[in-house]
Amino acid sequence: MFLKKSLHNLLCLLLCCLACAGSTDGKAETITLIGEDSWYPYSAVKDGKNRGFAVDVIKAAYAAVNIDVRFIATPYSRCLMLVKSGQELGCFDSLKDIALEPDFIFHKEAIFKASVGIYARTDSPQSRVSKINVQELQKYVIGVTHGYTYGNAFENDARIVREAAPSDLSSLRKLLLGRSDYSLIYTRIADYLSSVHPDEFKGKIQQTGILLEDSLYVSFSKRRPESQRYANALDQGLRQIKANGVYAAIERKWARPEP
Numbered sequence: 001m002f003l004k005k006s007l008h009n010l011l012c013l014l015l016c017c018l019a020c021a022g023s024t025d026g027k028a029e030t031i032t033l034i035g036e037d038s039w040y041p042y043s044a045v046k047d048g049k050n051r052g053f054a055v056d057v058i059k060a061a062y063a064a065v066n067i068d069v070r071f072i073a074t075p076y077s078r079c080l081m082l083v084k085s086g087q088e089l090g091c092f093d094s095l096k097d098i099a100l101e102p103d104f105i106f107h108k109e110a111i112f113k114a115s116v117g118i119y120a121r122t123d124s125p126q127s128r129v130s131k132i133n134v135q136e137l138q139k140y141v142i143g144v145t146h147g148y149t150y151g152n153a154f155e156n157d158a159r160i161v162r163e164a165a166p167s168d169l170s171s172l173r174k175l176l177l178g179r180s181d182y183s184l185i186y187t188r189i190a191d192y193l194s195s196v197h198p199d200e201f202k203g204k205i206q207q208t209g210i211l212l213e214d215s216l217y218v219s220f221s222k223r224r225p226e227s228q229r230y231a232n233a234l235d236q237g238l239r240q241i242k243a244n245g246v247y248a249a250i251e252r253k254w255a256r257p258e259p
Helices: 002-021 053-063 076-084 135-139 168-177 187-196 227-243 246-253
Strands: 029-036 043-046 049-051 067-074 090-095 104-106 112-121 141-145 161-165 182-186 205-221
Touching (some): 029 043, 067 076, 112 187, 161 168, 168 182, 168 187, 205 227
Parallel strands (some): 029 090
16 A cells, blocks of 8 residues: 555656646747738838737737747738748738638637728729629729738639739729729728828728628648647637737727827
8 A cells, every 4th residue: 555655646746747847947939920011000010020900919819828929021922922832830911711721721719800891082983882792893903912812702703803913002002093993902901001191092092892801810831730739829829818808908909000
């Protein structure tokens, strides 16, 4: 009996030591993710740093599971290329749609939801069309941003003529020049661009509809064996910060972002 008790105590001691060894210094591991360089207020470079609502949410979610995130910034199309090829771990902010799902690993908890607005020139006949849908877009030239995806219905419709631009800002400028009839821009992005370029856009563009409202995610590389683990960790962290009020606090912070 004494021997059994001694062996039991020794086993408990060994298990305790192993558990402690797994977190000896308590230091968080660090990963690198790519955020878009010009998609404020979600993700952009400001004052030499990645800033935005999505940046804060991802950082807080990973911090909740003891993971630090280093952010780097690129245009979105390059962001996707680097992750798809396995050169980088993950890219945000991505729609989980038919254009991206085959090539990337996605987590389950959304970072946020956002609406893609349909914008027209205020002096154009298109501005007077109400409740335009995807099928009706086939009649027009539609401004899009290079590398962006716009949901399954739009991505599956090869009859829609697209006018690609390197950025949302460029897409709106093409709209004003008549290069496109409509431009697809996330509503918060359009509001921000109008606020910082009032001479260009104030009173000259208007939203005529919503293409879609959908969730956005980090798209992880299928070529990196650690991707699924970090996708799962992000889900865990997002659930925690949504439950403990941290997510709501970040939402309040970015409700009215400064230019």
